[in-house]
């Protein structure tokens with residue numbers, strides 16, 4: 001699949017509220033998912049959201065893997081999450097370092113819920129309900145923000 005250009009902060013597409021996906025079987029959506037996976041891999045990302053490749057749809061990829069800053073992050077198969085939402089979250093929030101492919105060269109300490117219960121449709125259209133903690137929870141919240149026109153620098157305390 002093709003690698004797509006990543007919109008940079010200042011591009012209004014990053015500030016829009018993305019649209020829900022109506023038809024998951026649409027080949028355009030399936031191709032978008034493949035391109036998102038390829039783009040995240042080539043950019044060494046652990047996640048990427050459709051608005052970052054200028055497609056204002058509610059879909060993102062979570063692809064956690066160990067990194068120097070998060071050495072015990074789980075190795076995940078890159079997972080497409082369509083029309084995702086958080087249905088429960090922990091009281092406590094944890095600060096952690098984040099970066100963003102749309103904000104190069106910037107790192108910041110961002111407070112995120114330590115544990116979340118989420119629902120999303122997978123690329124086969126099956127409803128998934130899962131609990132994520134720590135780094136994977138952080139990536140999910142970072143990517144969900146992108147669908148709501150938010151960027152991590154908005155959350156720096």
Ligand SMILES: O=C(O)C[C@@H](Cc1ccccc1)[C@H](O)SCc1ccccc1
Pocket residue numbers: 044045046047048049067069070097098099100101102138139142143
């Ligand atoms: O722009 C994005 O959405 C990709 C983000 C994903 C991320 C969110 C929260 C915390 C860490 C990463 C990153 O830019 S991907 C690059 C990266 C990879 C591992 C650790 C930190 C940053």
Ligand SMILES: [Zn+2]
Pocket residue numbers: 099100101102142146
């Ligand atoms: Zn980002």
